[in-house]
Amino acid sequence: MQAVDVVSCEMLKLSGQVIWRLGSRAAVRKYSGPSATVFKTEKLDLSTNTSDKRIEQLTGDDKDNSGLVAAAFASLQDIDTPIVKKPSPKSAKTSRLAHLDGLISQATDLSTLLVVAENPVVSRRHALKMVSILSEWTSSNKVKLTDFEKDPRFLKLCRILARSTTSQTIGSLTMAEDLSTVLGITGDDEAARLITNLTLPQMIKVMKALQNKGRRSTPLLRALSHNITNQAEIIDLKKSADLLYAMAALNFPDPVLLDRICNDVIECLPSNEDKSAVVNSITTSLGLLKYRHEPVLSAITDWLHQHVAQCRATDIASAVVTLATVDYLPPSDSAQGLIQTALSLKEEEMTKSSSWLDLVFSLLILNKAKKTQLESTLQPEFIDKLLSAGEIPIPSRRKLMMIDAFLHLASPGSPRLPEDISVGVPVVYTKEKSFYVQSIMDTFKSFVSAEAFLKKDCNSGMGFLYDAEFAVDAKCHPVPLDKAENNKSVFRIAVLGLDYHDMARKSAVPLGINQLHTRLLELKGFKVLQIPYTEFSPKDKLVTRVQYIEKRLKEIVNKSGQT
Template sequence: MAARLILRGCRLLAASASFQPLPPTTLSECVRSCQVAPSSLPKASLHTSSLCSLADSLPEPIGDTHKDLLCLLKSAESVDDILAIATSRHMDGNKSSMVICEIANREVQYKQEVLKDQRFQDLLKAADTQIHGMYNINLIKLLKSLHRLGMDRKDQILQSLETEVLWRLRKLNMGNLAQLSSYLTPADNSIAKGSLQQELMKQVELRWTEIKEPRTVVALLFRLGHMSKTLTEHLEDKVLEFADQFTPEQTRKIILAFAAQGRRSLPVLRVLSFHLWQHQPQLSPSVILSLLSSYAKLTFCHTQMVDRMTKDIIPRLPELTSLEISSLTRSLSLLKFSNVPLCEAITQACLERSESFSTSQLCYIILNFANLNFHPKEEFFSLIHQRVIPEMDSLRFNLQLDLVLSLCILSHVTTPFLQRVLEPQFYSKILEETSQKSRSHCWKLLQINCTAQLECPDYPGPLLPRDVLQSLARKAKSLDLSELRKSVQDVLKVIYPAPEPCRFNTPNVYGWQLDCELVLDSEYNALPVKDFEAPYCLQSEGTQPLPQGARRLVVVCRDFSFFHVRSKDLLGAFVMNRRHLQAAGFLVVEVPYYEWQELHSEWLKQSYLKDQIKKAVAEDMAR
């Protein structure tokens, strides 16, 4: 009964100021209902936190005068007109905060002059003197407005407002706390480390179960999630609860927040992507670009959602800037997701608006096309050669190397590009490198030299000298073996148990990792591979030529990362790898991960490898 009386009192206080006395009959009915009420009530109903939360949830009234003032402020054309309206009326704390907020919402060119204006100072004094009577939401909006106007954080009025908010924190609902977080997060270090910031985090971490609105979850996750791992975990539960209620813009903010934190929460990403794919209408280009970029940063690809976004962005491609198109291509490349109509549309956009694209943007687009093994029109390569060759010296060292390798992957490299990276002045920088990227640079330079040697018969030179090839190969050597490669090599050792019939992980001048080399005679018998000459090896031990009818095979493992997402198509670099090995005279035996993982016994694995080797020899004999 006490809870009912308090509830009724709260409603009466929140109602209009006009009070009509109750008639005697109604009063007697209230007394009679109190007498027949049971004496024992559940203790939970009298809990103080429940009563406080009930009071906080009640709407804060705005009188008719406040509404009239708000209409006048909205109709004002300039900041001076707003201040003139304020001086013509009696201003209390709430009205002063409304005026200041309206000023902050306008595009103020001379903020310091506005802050020093006497009329504005009078509004600040009115808000400061009546600060205890201000509504919670008005108090928070006033703080945000003063921050937007550039008021000094050491100002006495601003500090007074922050102190008042600190005292009220426990009475603020979660919506108010979310509003307050937008004021504190962009603050400088002195404020961010202060008591107000700490208390806000404590309140949100303790009361996160009170969140009732999706927008509150988005605001707290976007502004405070990076400050507390525990809070982020709690907010993830709320995201799962409201997953079907988020708008596309709210979903975008949530995934952006995860990407900024590097937090790859698969359950949340899958649920949000599913509801976005199932229930939302066509997405705007800004949302699509943000989602694709975040997916790429988190290495997460919801195939149906990405496919839908790539289809939705094609008709909107003319609306995108050159930077956005370059970013879109990069996201698709990182996701390893190829959409041929979209790539063709990007190629056409580059040709039609070539002047709006910078040279570096065109280079990055061709890099991403090469990774996806997408071959654009010949006109696009003509544009690349026309724009890039004169500006080659102005490009960064890394970009020059990647560009030439991409043209090698797409089989459109020309002599000027090859000569640029194979000259001593260029490769000497790679030999002197000691950074973590030096190994990757060595691999790329070896592969470019391999292209010039094996796929460009008209290339006049220069090529990398033998001693440089050996230095680069030793520097690029990797001892890391994937589980697939280890397993395949173990099975091959069982199939060919004779003394050293195979050679594993051979360092070579081609820049490719050879998982296993074999020399088979015409009867499929393995010959000792080290007895025969191998000019591609850094240190060839054998001197005998291959016998008549013998064939040199190489077993190459294709891991999951070598393919397009949810596809059996190889990425561009590994398609070039196949071409190079075939041009070097090898019979290539490929072992893709999706076939190997279906083999659940050693006998099946041995039979599979034997069949693949016999199949490669049979195809060569048929040719």
């Protein structure tokens, strides 16, 4: 095409239309092409310029213009056609992983499932899913364990799950070794399905692994508890000690498993001749779990008394601490012999000063402590020993305060605890305990509401709180507190609410420390109204709660009137 001298020719793309612009004055002319509009110039009076004639001929020729429009549309289509981009590496990987999910779901036999494991992009999630499927197939006898336990592809899955950093060769690995590692670090519902394929020692190994990692996986722990309980094999003392310690550390007091362990301990104890350490471990864990299984505690007491020559001082002390925790002293000669052995122990025989404090405090709970033992814990020299290990922990300071209070009330004139030990000791309730106590106080509004009759949130000054204080006469009518202090015809009542954490497990009775609180309050002249959660529920109707309080008050008043 020749150059145009007078006017310029350009093609513009505006809103999907192609426009030809010739000169400054234009008339619109429609063309048959879709969405096409062509501008045609009017004839200009420029006869002396031959170039203008050529332009007029060009714009007047429909055929030529149609060709130009077609070419324009062709170029427009090229512009609007979307460019197909290659998938990003991330989306490609996602697609491959989704493809693996499909292959795993479609696998119907061992061969097709393990073929998936050969894929280089198998993730930890895929590995766990495939091992779970194998576990289900094994449980349903669809495949046998021997069919794949040494298969390199299965061992690859185990290593992915275990994230092993060792340089063990594939041939040295076994399913049992890998599964115990896998279960030790996973806590998902899928991992719990694998438990059924483990032996008793392997399941205990898993429990210990969870304890070491501090991982409290409820689905996995429940699966372990269920399968260990259903094992026909006797759980020996060492395994029992390991299980109880793990359960205490993980705060998983499954009652069915605990009963199974305790029954097996009773069966295994007679054959144990000289291993006092394992008995000590079992006893300590039962105390930490606050598990009052009276038959096993009696059996342990008998064993310790019979093998006292092989026992260390710490073995005897641990047994006394556990018995005091759950407030149980077996009614047997063995128990009395154990207490006499404990009373003969010296502070020097304990590994730590705090252990001596624990022993003396436990003997006080059992109401067996000697005055000299109690006084030894208040001596400045002993306090200095406690301080030598750092600041005295709050629980130990509370124990010292209760020992001091008991000596002051039961044996006036005894040495007193330095005041700085009891200063700043926090005495507060947990959120759950506060809710329970509040429900008790709401119930008491039906009896006494004025502050002159009821005092709430009372600090005993002895290292613990009691919930309320009020006074009643012989007919259970409220009496103002200021008139009740020195009136022997009036009963001063101290209220102690006991929630779940204040009660022993297995036998729902108050823990030893709560019984000591009761004794200390009684020494101060109170009649103590214990309200355990097993008898009083905040969810009960108000009338039911009021009737319970009335009944308990009458029992206390009538019992006091008879003595």
